[in-house]
Amino acid sequence: MNGKPLVSIVSAGLSKFGKREGLYARELFAEAVKEAFDRCPRLEPKRDVKAMFVGHMGESYEHQGHMGAAAADWTGLLNIPATRTEAACASSGAALRSGIYAVLSGLADVVLVGGVEKMTHRSTAEVTEYLAMASDYPFEQWHGITFPGLYALMATAHMHKYGTTETQMAQVAVKNHHHGTLNPKAHLQKEITLEKALTSRPVASPLKMFDCSLITDGASCVILTKPELAGKFTDQPVHIVGTGQASDTIGLYERETLTSLQAAKLAARTAYDMAAVKPENVDVAEVHDCFTIAELIAYEDLGLCKAGEGGKLAESGETRLGERLPVNTSGGLKAKGHPVGATGTAQAYEIYLQLTGQAEQRQVKNAQTGLTHNVGGSGATATVHIYRSNQQ
Amino acid sequence: MSTLEPFTIEQFYKFIAQGKLMAGKCQKCGKIHLPPRPLCNNCYSQTFTWTPVPSKGKLLTYTVIHVAPQQFQHLAPYAVGIVQLENGAKLPGMITGTTQLRIGMDLTVDFTACDNAQPWPQWPRYCFKPT
Ligand SMILES: [Zn+2]
Numbered sequence: 039m040n041g042k043p044l045v046s047i048v049s050a051g052l053s054k055f056g057k058r059e060g061l062y063a064r065e066l067f068a069e070a071v072k073e074a075f076d077r078c079p080r081l082e083p084k085r086d087v088k089a090m091f092v093g094h095m096g097e098s099y100e101h102q103g104h105m106g107a108a109a110a111d112w113t114g115l116l117n118i119p120a121t122r123t124e125a126a127c128a129s130s131g132a133a134l135r136s137g138i139y140a141v142l143s144g145l146a147d148v149v150l151v152g153g154v155e156k157m158t159h160r161s162t163a164e165v166t167e168y169l170a171m172a173s174d175y176p177f178e179q180w181h182g183i184t185f186p187g188l189y190a191l192m193a194t195a196h197m198h199k200y201g202t203t204e205t206q207m208a209q210v211a212v213k214n215h216h217h218g219t220l221n222p223k224a225h226l227q228k229e230i231t232l233e234k235a236l237t238s239r240p241v242a243s244p245l246k247m248f249d250c251s252l253i254t255d256g257a258s259c260v261i262l263t264k265p266e267l268a269g270k271f272t273d274q275p276v277h278i279v280g281t282g283q284a285s286d287t288i289g290l291y292e293r294e295t296l297t298s299l300q301a302a303k304l305a306a307r308t309a310y311d312m313a314a315v316k317p318e319n320v321d322v323a324e325v326h327d328c329f330t331i332a333e334l335i336a337y338e339d340l341g342l343c344k345a346g347e348g349g350k351l352a353e354s355g356e357t358r359l360g361e362r363l364p365v366n367t368s369g370g371l372k373a374k375g376h377p378v379g380a381t382g383t384a385q386a387y388e389i390y391l392q393l394t395g396q397a398e399q400r401q402v403k404n405a406q407t408g409l410t411h412n413v414g415g416s417g418a419t420a421t422v423h424i425y426r427s428n429q430q
Numbered sequence: 431m432s433t434l435e436p437f438t439i440e441q442f443y444k445f446i447a448q449g450k451l452m453a454g455k456c457q458k459c460g461k462i463h464l465p466p467r468p469l470c471n472n473c474y475s476q477t478f479t480w481t482p483v484p485s486k487g488k489l490l491t492y493t494v495i496h497v498a499p500q501q502f503q504h505l506a507p508y509a510v511g512i513v514q515l516e517n518g519a520k521l522p523g524m525i526t527g528t529t530q531l532r533i534g535m536d537l538t539v540d541f542t543a544c545d546n547a548q549p550w551p552q553w554p555r556y557c558f559k560p561t
Contacts, residue, residue: 167499176439177465180553181523182495182502183510190493191512198491198533240507243494291512291522296491 041314043277043426045141046268049078050260050383050390051152055375056225058255063100063156064112067092070152070257070380071113078261080271081148083114087261088146090120091137093130093153094379098168100156105379109154119146126172127328129153130258131382131412131421135283137262147267152259153384155377165253169378172415174289186250186329188290188416190242193331195296197244199346204244206349207330208235211248213358214327214366218373220359220400225254225375249330254375258384276393276408280313280424282306290416297346299417302339306411306422310341313424317341320363320424321405322392324385326413327370336411337365340422359400367392367400382412382421393427437466437478443553449541451485451556453519454478464519484516485539486561492531513537513558527559536561 051074053066075083090110097103103122110120125132130153137151157165169185170178178188196202212232218224235248261271268275282305287293293300310316317340325340327333334348342363343351351357357365368374368388371381389408391397408425435441437454442465445452454466458475464483469476492511495502502508509525525537537558 162497163500163503166497167501170499176443176551176553177522180551181510181555181557182498182505182508183522184495184498186497187493187495187510190495191491191510194493194533195491240494240496242496245493289522291520296512 041279043265043279044281044312045138045262046265046275046277047260047386047390048263048268048271048275049074049081050387051077051258052223052384052387053257054223055254055256055377057158058156059159061156061255063094063102063105063154063257064108066156066255066257067109067152067154067259068112070259071150074150074259074261078271081261086148087115087118087150088148089118089140090115090150091123091133091140092120093123093125093133093382095124095126095129095155096168096171096378099160105154115150125419126414127326127376127378128382128412128414128419128421129379130384131410131414132283132419134260134383134386134423135281135421138278138281141262141264148261148263150259150261151383152257153379153382154257155379156255157253157377158255162253177289177291184242186242186245189329189331190245191290192296192335192416193244193329196331196335199297200349202334202349204236205232206352207249207334208232209352210327210330210333211235211372213352214370214372217359217367217400218369221369221374224369224373225252226369226373245329245331251328251371251376252373254377256375256377256380256384258380258387260383260386260390274394275428276390277426277428278423279426280309280311280315282308282312282422284308284420286418288415288418298335298339299413299420301417301420302336302411302413302422305420306340309422309424315407315424319407320409321407322367322389322402323363323365323409323411324368324370324388325365325411326381327366327372328376328413330372332413333365333370340409340411359402364402367397367402382410385410385412386423389425393425435480437463437468439465440551442466443551446541446556447554451483451539452480453483455481462517462519464521483519487513487515487537489525489531489533489535489537490514490520491533492525511558524557525559526557
């Protein structure tokens, strides 16, 4: 592998993220898929799309499993092979990865990959319980450790080891909320101040409300094909040039370190090597900021800064739009929202817009190389993908 | 120590109910498994012996949970942490009996578990208290 396109994205779609009252998950998914079909008039969905992978984390939300088949039917693709992928918050990162397997295997020329989650009709206590299912039941959930609690355990350790501060974490929230104001599909489109972030109510110390991503409804998808077929469908494909996925212990407590995610580091190394791309070549990145501390750790695990310097990088402002390396131009999970099953391909959607010059008021100038980083649970799954524009 | 008990999470909690913290030791490669496992993830052996684990350790990291699922709301806010026991094994759990938490503090497993009325699982919930 030497940076050659593995597969090409010929279209992408995203539902409006937010509180989407009265909609069922498959209906939201249809909204995202319709946008992808509309963007790609040369694609004839019923003729061309040969398989589907749909990320969906929890059947508890709507009492509904088996999302692959339901999603295929509701998007006019009845009878194609359609499979739900589940890897907690990395469910659609895993769908993307599965789509790449499918195209590269030669079994399917055109594959629709996406994800969906409908969450806001449930109470905070219920969502807290369902999200925790991504962690170890016998030793984490059983002892009252919530999902924010796991990232709080990492934050406490990171602060102790590296001197990372609550202010540095809050700076991630301020930045991503700013980016969210530039994204009409973001759940929250409001600036927040550092003071507001720092004085918000505690969730799991040291994490406060504004350190946490949003409980959101949403769906996303991208359409993949072989690079040699991309021109049949669009003049403006985006190429995936690197893919990495790795796993780690389901329990955070069993890990060697609490201040980085080994699965993310392994996935990143694989993807960078495959793409022949170095961290300093990345023009725009969407990283998994389920909590502010997670964005700081992502900077470090992706090699965007040294271990322990994530807080300083956030403080420097270099990851804001208009600066050296814009991260989470969509608003991230923090402001765009985190409908867990939809997040991985929602990140791919943002990079697709950025690398085709369609990101409007949040466009990164001359963006040629993009990266997505999608994490499941407290890091037991991670996927990293590297993208290149057609111009390069 | 009997070697007849299965090397499972269920059995780990049965020992907790007896006030014992027990790990499985792989007979082939020597790896200590806490929690015990029926298949060694290092060498694939299925032969183990039970080995007691020291109930004293040091706090590696902690948090105070304010937003809890229904089941734990009556306890919130409550502290949880990961403790590194004296043999090096790590175990998460609630921390009771103190609000003065700091990394490196000495903690001991407390086997006086809280009640558990639900049908499955019936695992006694150990916690940690200051040594
Ligand atoms: Zn062994």
